[in-house]
Amino acid sequence: LKSGVVIKEVQDGPASLIGxxxxxxxxxxxxxxxxxxxxxxxxxxxxxxNRTVSMRVLRQGRASFITFKLAE
Structure with missing residues (x-):
């Protein structure tokens, strides 16, 4: 990879909730x-x-944006 971080494992919690x-x-x-x-x-x-945040994610070579809001 030239940039970014690879997700190795997703446990129950915010990461799994946003997909x-x-x-x-x-x-x-x-x-x-x-x-x-x-x-x-x-x-x-x-x-x-309590504000919407975006995350750019590459999945199988395709880029997409995931937007989510963190609770207080």
Whole structure:
């Protein structure tokens, strides 16, 4: 991969509720490019509560956007 993080496992919780699957590659979170797991973690920790957030995901070579809202 040139950028993004690969999802290896999805447990019950927010990730499964928004439809993420093992093998998906998250390339952007909240309109910010993801280049490492540390970047993903830092951006995820700073996500706004009760606002819609977008995530760009590659699945089987196809890009799509998933939008979701984090509860408080």
């Amino acid at each position: 993420l699957q093992p093998g998906d590659v998250i390339t952007h979170l909240n309109n910010q490019a993801i280049n490492s797991t540390k970047e993903f973690t830092d951006i995820a920790k700073a996500l706004p509560k």
